[in-house]
Amino acid sequence: MTIATDYPLLDRIHAPSDLRKLDVHQLPALSHELRNFVVESVSRTGGHLGSSLGTIELTIAIHYAYNTPRDKLVWDVGHQTYGHKILTGRRGQMPSMRKQGGLAGFPNRTESEYDTFGVGHSSTSISAALGMALAARLRAVNSRSAQSTDPAAAGQALPDSNQGAEKVVAVIGDGALTAGLAYEALNHAGGVKADMLVILNDNDMSISPNVGAMNKYLARMLSGKFVSGAREGSKRVLSHVPSMLELARRTEEHVKGMVVPSSLFEELGFNYFGPVDGHDVESLVAVLRNVRELKGPVFLHVVTRKGQGYEFAEQDPLALHAIGPFDTATGKAHKSSKSNQPTYTQVFGRWLCDMADQDERLVGITPAMREGSGMVAFEQQFPDRYFDVGIAEQHAVTLAAGLACGGMKPVVAIYSTFFQRSYDQLIHDVVIQNLPVVFAIDRAGLVGPDGPTHAGSFDFSFMRCLPNIVIMAPADENECRQMLYTAMQIDGPSSVRYPRGNGPGVDVEETMIALPIGKAQLRREGKRIALLAFGTMVDPVQQLAEEMDFTLVNMRFVKPLDTELLEQIALSHDLIITLEENAVAGGAGAGILEYLSQTGSTTAIRMIGLPDEFVDHGSREELLEYCKLDLDGLRQQITALVAAETLLREVG
Numbered sequence: 142m143t144i145a146t147d148y149p150l151l152d153r154i155h156a157p158s159d160l161r162k163l164d165v166h167q168l169p170a171l172s173h174e175l176r177n178f179v180v181e182s183v184s185r186t187g188g189h190l191g192s193s194l195g196t197i198e199l200t201i202a203i204h205y206a207y208n209t210p211r212d213k214l215v216w217d218v219g220h221q222t223y224g225h226k227i228l229t230g231r232r233g234q235m236p237s238m239r240k241q242g243g244l245a246g247f248p249n250r251t252e253s254e255y256d257t258f259g260v261g262h263s264s265t266s267i268s269a270a271l272g273m274a275l276a277a278r279l280r281a282v283n284s285r286s287a288q289s290t291d292p293a294a295a296g297q298a299l300p301d302s303n304q305g306a307e308k309v310v311a312v313i314g315d316g317a318l319t320a321g322l323a324y325e326a327l328n329h330a331g332g333v334k335a336d337m338l339v340i341l342n343d344n345d346m347s348i349s350p351n352v353g354a355m356n357k358y359l360a361r362m363l364s365g366k367f368v369s370g371a372r373e374g375s376k377r378v379l380s381h382v383p384s385m386l387e388l389a390r391r392t393e394e395h396v397k398g399m400v401v402p403s404s405l406f407e408e409l410g411f412n413y414f415g416p417v418d419g420h421d422v423e424s425l426v427a428v429l430r431n432v433r434e435l436k437g438p439v440f441l442h443v444v445t446r447k448g449q450g451y452e453f454a455e456q457d458p459l460a461l462h463a464i465g466p467f468d469t470a471t472g473k474a475h476k477s478s479k480s481n482q483p484t485y486t487q488v489f490g491r492w493l494c495d496m497a498d499q500d501e502r503l504v505g506i507t508p509a510m511r512e513g514s515g516m517v518a519f520e521q522q523f524p525d526r527y528f529d530v531g532i533a534e535q536h537a538v539t540l541a542a543g544l545a546c547g548g549m550k551p552v553v554a555i556y557s558t559f560f561q562r563s564y565d566q567l568i569h570d571v572v573i574q575n576l577p578v579v580f581a582i583d584r585a586g587l588v589g590p591d592g593p594t595h596a597g598s599f600d601f602s603f604m605r606c607l608p609n610i611v612i613m614a615p616a617d618e619n620e621c622r623q624m625l626y627t628a629m630q631i632d633g634p635s636s637v638r639y640p641r642g643n644g645p646g647v648d649v650e651e652t653m654i655a656l657p658i659g660k661a662q663l664r665r666e667g668k669r670i671a672l673l674a675f676g677t678m679v680d681p682v683q684q685l686a687e688e689m690d691f692t693l694v695n696m697r698f699v700k701p702l703d704t705e706l707l708e709q710i711a712l713s714h715d716l717i718i719t720l721e722e723n724a725v726a727g728g729a730g731a732g733i734l735e736y737l738s739q740t741g742s743t744t745a746i747r748m749i750g751l752p753d754e755f756v757d758h759g760s761r762e763e764l765l766e767y768c769k770l771d772l773d774g775l776r777q778q779i780t781a782l783v784a785a786e787t788l789l790r791e792v793g
């Protein structure tokens with residue numbers, strides 16, 4: 142497939158105000174150019190492709206019909222915003238997409254005034270948009286009352302920022318609409334009758350095919366079965382919007398199901414319109430211009446196709462959801478120099494199947510991350526014990542708690558960053574009740590191009606303060622398998638956290654042997670200085686420990702700590718340096734500091750880990766280097782700490 146690379150219309154657009162100068166009939170041609178530009182650009186940088194292609198017409202139509210940036214456009218997840226970035230003055234920066242110092246892969250308030258809300262995690266858009274709509278309402282009230290009490294202002298027009306109501310639009314996918322947060326916001330918005338538009342971008346896909354009863358409900362609406370029963374009500378709603386009714390008649394033939402009121406969204410207090418064809422840009426503009434004038438909460442159901450217009454992305458939306466640099470002619474990613482060793486995710490996926498073979502109580506749960514969490518084979522082999530709960534991390538954890546109460550052994554496969562969503566469920570539903578749930582925490586530590594919204598920087602900190610839970614971090618692939626097995630033997634909550642990508646390349650043994658709980662592994666005994674390393678930090682400092690003749694401990698357990706070994710080490714060393722790929726604040730090293738300070742130990746302790754800042758996007762290697770957690774950085778940090786400590790001793 143050849144992609145045209147001339148962009149006569151797009152070349153004229155440096156901001157949405159330029160877009161709005163085009164004739165509406167030029168928008169289909171512009172859509173074509175923008176789509177080609179996105180394909181061409183992502184083929185060089187890699188990134189989220191399918192979702193951005195699916196929202197090309199919607200993006201153009203919204204910026205055309207609304208007065209952005211004054212009107213607020215709030216994207217959900219934000220992985221579909223490449224078209225939005227290009228139309229809002231960032232086209233020239235697209236080659237830097239997701240690279241260190243370059244454009245972020247998601248909307249970012251510091252990047253552009255058109256990015257009204259920072260995002261990366263899903264299902265926040267309706268809440269955020271509602272907040273903006275209520276703020277606009279309050280500002281208008283405040284400004285009116287200020288005017289009425291200011292005699293000088295009497296009779297004058299409202300200041301520009303309050304002329305005409307500011308509009309707010311949220312765009313949310315059907316995948317993101319599986320999260321409870323979205324319903325909390327719909328419920329509130331309908332109740333307070335906020336002036337806002339929620340656009341449902343329904344492509345029947347999350348990353349993998351979407352799941353759940355709501356998904357089936359949306360599919361039923363598209364099937365047209367709703368039409369006959371609802372047509373009268375639909376006319377009633379549309380009678381207040383004459384041109385919309387006209388549009389409905391005009392497009393009746395080619396839009397599936399047509400304009401149908403939805404009992405569910407209507408019941409929640411929204412004016413529901415749709416389903417409409419999300420790739421007919423001119424009709425979209427007409428619809429949006431109409432709904433823009435409506436008061437109160439409006440719900441517009443738009444049907445799109447993920448990957449639209451690029452045949453490879455249409456055929457395999459899953460593979461082209463997010464992709465590295467690829468060949469536009471074939472849709473295939475360029476070969477990377479990836480190692481033949483299994484990634485940690487693959488080690489987990491294989492363990493899950495092996496363990497499920499041995500223990501029929503094992504059930505596997507994923508909040509919409511089947512591929513990312515390595516659960517494809519498990520779903521195929523154990524379909525009855527596999528649960529994709531949708532983008533619903535909170536539910537995933539409480540569901541696991543319930544399954545554990547029912548005698549099952551649930552394994553929740555969850556990314557560190559998304560685990561943050563289910564903190565109260567972890568505490569209240571699992572840990573207080575001491576239920577045997579295993580958390581397999583993937584993408585822990587720095588993740589790279591997805592940036593700070595996706596970094597798994599805090600799980601040690603937020604889990605370590607909880608009683609009952611066992612927290613493990615493997616130093617290599619085999620230890621990961623053995624720790625997962627160990628977790629299954631524990632009659633209480635436990636977790637194993639591992640990073641994105643490959644480990645040191647250690648062979649994974651078939652046999653599974655439980656590790657002694659709370660016992661660290663003394664890797665080498667050296668002099669004066671002890672390096673106490675957690676998880677990913679063990680391998681890089683092994684070499685340093687040998688070169689410098691330091692003691693090295695693979696701590697294995699963040700909780701319970703190997704207190705016996707810690708006390709021995711404190712007695713026999715001058716300086717302890719802890720190392721982890723987690724925030725230093727409240728992290729595993731802080732746990733060692735807390736423990737030893739309570740024993741009265743006076744041995745100096747220094748902590749190395751992630752800094753107290755949100756680290757921007759870049760490759761994982763670049764970010765490790767930035768945080769001085771790569772081999773050179775660790776050498777520098779350790780040498781500096783040792784030098785400072787030696788100096789202190791000499792002075793003291």
Ligand SMILES: Cc1ncc(C[n+]2csc(CCOP(=O)(O)OP(=O)(O)O)c2C)c(N)n1
Nearest residue numbers: 192261262263314315316317346347348509
């Ligand atoms: C809280 C949270 N969990 C998981 C993810 C990972 N994730 C990114 S995009 C996506 C699918 C979103 O589907 P949908 O909203 O329908 O958008 P589409 O990709 O279909 O355009 C998922 C699960 C996330 N971003 N946030």
